[in-house]
Amino acid sequence: MSVQAPPGPPRVQIQTQAGCNGRCVFCPNEEVLGSDLEHGRMPAELFHKIVDDLTRTPPRRLGLYMMNEPLSDKRMPEFTAYVTEKLPETKSQIITNGTYLTKERGEALIDAGLKQLKCSLQSLDPQINKEIMGYESTKVIENCITFQETIRRKRAKIDFRVSMVVTKKNVDEIERTRKFWKKHGVRLVTSALENRGGNIKDAAELNVGAMKSMGDCIRPSRDMMILFNGQVPLCCVDWLRTTILGDVSKQSVQEVWHSQRVQEIRDGLHEGNAKKLPEICINCGESACPNQHRRGIKGILSRIAAAL
Numbered sequence: 001m002s003v004q005a006p007p008g009p010p011r012v013q014i015q016t017q018a019g020c021n022g023r024c025v026f027c028p029n030e031e032v033l034g035s036d037l038e039h040g041r042m043p044a045e046l047f048h049k050i051v052d053d054l055t056r057t058p059p060r061r062l063g064l065y066m067m068n069e070p071l072s073d074k075r076m077p078e079f080t081a082y083v084t085e086k087l088p089e090t091k092s093q094i095i096t097n098g099t100y101l102t103k104e105r106g107e108a109l110i111d112a113g114l115k116q117l118k119c120s121l122q123s124l125d126p127q128i129n130k131e132i133m134g135y136e137s138t139k140v141i142e143n144c145i146t147f148q149e150t151i152r153r154k155r156a157k158i159d160f161r162v163s164m165v166v167t168k169k170n171v172d173e174i175e176r177t178r179k180f181w182k183k184h185g186v187r188l189v190t191s192a193l194e195n196r197g198g199n200i201k202d203a204a205e206l207n208v209g210a211m212k213s214m215g216d217c218i219r220p221s222r223d224m225m226i227l228f229n230g231q232v233p234l235c236c237v238d239w240l241r242t243t244i245l246g247d248v249s250k251q252s253v254q255e256v257w258h259s260q261r262v263q264e265i266r267d268g269l270h271e272g273n274a275k276k277l278p279e280i281c282i283n284c285g286e287s288a289c290p291n292q293h294r295r296g297i298k299g300i301l302s303r304i305a306a307a308l
Contacts, residue, residue: 003266008057009224009257013236014050015066016042017073018228022097023134024122025206026165028199028239029067037241042228046249047079050226051086053253061091066225067239071100077108084113091115095163097133098140106147107154116159118189119144123170124177132169148186161187166287167206197237198283212288217281220266224257232256234265234278243278 018039020029033039054062062083064070071094073079083092094109098119109117121140123129129137144162151160162181164170170177178188195203195211204211219235226232230249233241243265246256256262268276 002263003221003270005221005258005263005266006057008054008059008254009222010059011061011063011223012050012054012059012226012253013063013066013223014042014047014226015068015228016047016064016070016075016079018068019072020067020069020097021072021099021135022069024120024165025132025169026167026193026196026200026203027067028196031199032067032239035240038229040228041073042230044075044079046230048082050230050248050253051083053248054090055086057254058087058090061093062087063093063095065093065095066227066236069097069100070094071096071105077105077112080109080112080114093118095120097121098143099135101140101143101147103146103150106143106150110150110154110156110158114158116161117147118161118163119147120163120165122164122167123173124180125173128169128173132167144186145184148184152185161189163189163191165193166190166208167193168208169206171208192287194237194286195284196239197235197242197280198285199237199239203285207287210288211285214281214284214286216272217269217284220262220269224253234262234280237284238280242280 019033023030064076064079064083070076080092083090092114093116094114095118098121101119119140121129121137121144122132123137124141126136126138148160151158164174164177166174174190181188193203193207223235224232225236226248230247231241232245232248234243234245245262246259248256264276265278265281269281274282
């Protein structure tokens with residue numbers, strides 16, 4: 001039986017500008033930047049067209065980021081305000097590395113009506129963060145604290161969080177980091193390491209515990225990713241654009257969402273039929289214990305020991 005997709009994508013991510021100044025060990029960003037793939041900026045007209053399309057099938061969440069550092073695009077407050085106007089019930093979201101989260105830019109995003117901002121920061125220790133993300137953490141910590149102070153001063157309702165991807169490089173400091181951010185009134189969230197469709201070659205060595213197949217992945221039935229040029233890659237791990245599902249500069253969001261190719265992939269994932277799947281789906285894996293780190297280090301170690 002064919003997978004029944006909703007009328008439009010429940011979650012959407014838009015890359016308004018390609019590129020990132022980070023060099024995270026869990027992202028294939030450096031490989032992409034060194035490739036011959038096209039990079040550029042999304043025209044404002046295309047951004048407006050995408051959001052206007054989405055008014056017909058409003059998503060639950062609209063991410064103003066995708067495989068990039070979104071705050072390097074100075075138009076972000078303007079784009080956020082457009083989403084707030086056109087999709088008032090949709091949760092607008094930005095995930096940033098915090099390097100461009102200045103006091104002025106943070107205040108502009110709050111004023112534009114942004115509903116959630118997550119700052120990816122992998123370690124409070126400057127050198128460990130540099131090992132993981134390519135730069136020291138000191139300035140980003142300052143930016144995050146300033147942003148939280150701005151939220152309090154303006155009595156804003158924005159949901160602000162700091163996030164960590166759990167690896168062997170930072171697992172020992174999760175609880176200490178959680179306490180640090182709690183002291184500043186900020187929630188720390190953690191997520192499991194993925195191999196990004198096989199694009200992170202040393203994911204197994206970085207991971208705490210074992211890796212597993214993504215299995216019956218729901219992303220093609222839930223998420224739509226849109227590149228700066230309007231092309232729609234398979235999902236958030238298809239950094240090398242191996243499977244392009246459509247082009248919203250020439251098609252509506254809904255036309256791409258209901259295309260024959262993406263439906264075939266949904267069905268293939270649900271059936272476990274590799275013949276219907278692109279290679280990136282077959283290679284995709286994640287940590288086998290994505291929730292263990294939320295239970296503390298003792299829980300992680302005891303479960304790893306039990307599995308040996």
